[in-house]
Amino acid sequence: MIYRLYRGLTTMGAPLISLYLDRRKRRGKEDVQRFPERLGRPGRSRPAGPLVWVHAASVGESLSMLPLIERLCARRLTVLVTTGTVTSAKLMGERLPKGALHQYVPVDRMAYVRGFLDHWRPDLALWAESEFWPNLLVESRRRGIGLVLVQGRVSAKSFDGWSRAPGFIRRLLSGFDLCLAQTEDDARRIRALGGRDVRCLGNLKYAVPPLPADGAGLARLNAAVAGRPVWLASSTHPGEEAVAASVHKALAARFPGLLTLIVPRHPPRGAEVAAELRGLGLRVALRSADEALGADTDIYVADTIGELGLFYRLAPIVFVGKSLAVGGGQNPFEPARIGAAVLFGPAMENFPDMAPRMVEAGAALEVADSDALITVVGELLATPERVAALTAKAAAWAEAEAGVLDAVEAVLAPALGALEKRHARS
Template structure:
């Protein structure tokens, strides 16, 4: 039974509650107050004339994975209009400094049919590309109902999301069945997409392999390298609650053997900077905060990187990187980013968001898995004491990251049948 009409009716009736919830998120700092209208399908900018490709990603990771694809499309078709939608204020902030000139950003409309229809009436996309598994039923079904070709890029479904959608076949199967193409990250994900109704999903690989190495300000990199000097250091990247405590414990256990050790902690959510600084100082560590422009001193223990969009800087400063989000139940963050920039990679036991990548890195000798603070301390201690081991591991990780350099060409080949008809079109907005 097709449950989409029921869902659309329910979300229409629930619009007042959804509106209240969005305004509450504004008060919590989770929505951009000045752009809240975009969540209701309004826009303050005009649709440009000509064909428009709409790309949608949930948050930072998904949207950043689109950047190399956007660059390639603009090089091939300079007149092609591209709009990216995301759903988080953090992603909008980061994309503001990363999207090429002329590429538009909007917040996606919340999943109420009236708001989605208003969005589609305004933008009239010629092709809609969804990234990973951000599948809002009203938004997707109304797009497909207008005959707009839709495709799923870098498709992946977490274990929990897959189980949830399996219980809702009346919602998911009509949506997946209307995708013109489905490009999955690996064979397992392709099987999941097929089980949920996708037609002929292809295990093309992970689009995040195609991403360029994270950028860094060269002048700031040089300044910090001089400030850091020759001190041995490691990076705890994109950390979540609990992982900063682990980093503090590891630092304390290694300091006797490496008295000049500097630990860089880059929190996933910079708004936690105050609480993380208090926690680390409460453990007796001397903390320097980047967000406050503080300078590293010889006695400094931790450099707290509580800013946005600077991970490329910190990966370049550290020869060893621990991937955060992997010690709890969060599924881990992207290990490709440190691998591309020459880091020896460490991570916890939960890397299900990047399971295939983590397996490839491990098989190549480019990463080690650790289970807890003691295991992380042992691994770090060895890498700090054995430069040859560290360099070998970093080199192996970079080889894995570089091995799928043709990933972008594969995606472009799949998109070509849908892009070719758009070339040379001229349509007045």
């Protein structure tokens, strides 16, 4: 009943959908050059042979799927990756291996969905995490496309919401032949909502290789820093830049030459963040404006795309954002993989398994609030040997967890082998 209503609304609501998309284009949230892809009109031809379609909502999900995409391409399969954001499209353009290509996911209106599926004719679809587009899922299932949920995640809040529409979510989840959950809690919720063959093999975020960094760029930044005490607030959200500023002000006199690096989670906020910090009396340089990181710079705002690995290598102490002022948390595995002393706040709901395991293993420290962050950053800056111990534990823990990729590939092997044989006969 709910699905029929949804389908009817998305069909009859075409004018409203068009207005909504036009507004997104004006705000820079749609790729004007490639916008037809959002309407189910392909941007390129379909390669011959078996095609595996990987759908990931945005940056975090698409990055977590990269190791699996590389394994699929190594099997000489064509991999079509769809995402919905401009930022994720840019990153995928830079990071996808040979044999993989990117398209924007079509808006979930049946006419657009059918245009997309008619052209690409995927043999197998791997959906990442929790973005369940009803028309796209139902139509894929109707066409006999194999569906696997990878990195399945359903938070306690989402579970409560979906539980109010049990028939609707059951129809969507039951379309997946296999559901691979991130954690046992996710597996339990997915099973309760109607998922079939639900398993927990681990989190693919553990298999992601270290974020890349340009060697020449890192050398230039290291020269600019020239031995100054440095710490980084990464993937920050509104409110957390002010927290980072308070840390800097509290510790600057104690640690002469202190440099605070800030990487906003959403780069377009860079100018706004810089203005806020300058209003607090701090000397700020903005990377996107090519402002020099000088000896008198208090805070360097790195509002660029795809350079997080560069700054994780520059700063031995990393606070991971969205964990104090907003809540939910950003990925703490990425700085651990590179070998940083990792800190985060208490609001890490997006990583309910990873965050406590890192703390338990001594691979990260949790700080309760901004005052605690000041205390812990000060203690770490004062004791390099403690930083070294933390970074070693973080790197060792991250390396030990990286075997999940083999387990996921093994469980997908029967489906992959079947589609390879099917195309070999055709």
